[in-house]
Amino acid sequence: MWRPASAGRPQVRILAPRQKPNNMFGFFYFTAMYIVYIIQSEISFKYYTGQTNDLADRLYRHNSGFSLSTKSGMPWCLIYQVELSTRSEAMILENKIKKRGAKRYLDNLDILT
Secondary structure: OOOOOOOOOOOOOOOOOOEEEEOOOOEEEEOOOEEEEEEEEOOOOOEEEEEEOOHHHHHHHHHHOOOHHHHHHOOEEEEEEEEEOOHHHHHHHHHHHHHHOHHHHHHHOOOOO
């Protein structure tokens, strides 16, 4: 049976980044925020750390099984998030959390009791 290419695949939304006017020069520049997040599996109680600029879409993909690395631990709940101004800052913090371990990182912040 023939199916269109989009059947069974999630629809991808392409949104324009938020723009902020710069009155001094009269043109626009982008102000995208990047989020580093930690989620925890409600089944296996394992942690996953990642970074994105659209947290709601990323959590949807984790909980829908579209992400291979988190498919086996569904459902996932958000434990921690922090917004950063650049992607490079987000990637540095994500790597720091992954090297340290998400649970130890959260313990140091006194988020887990």
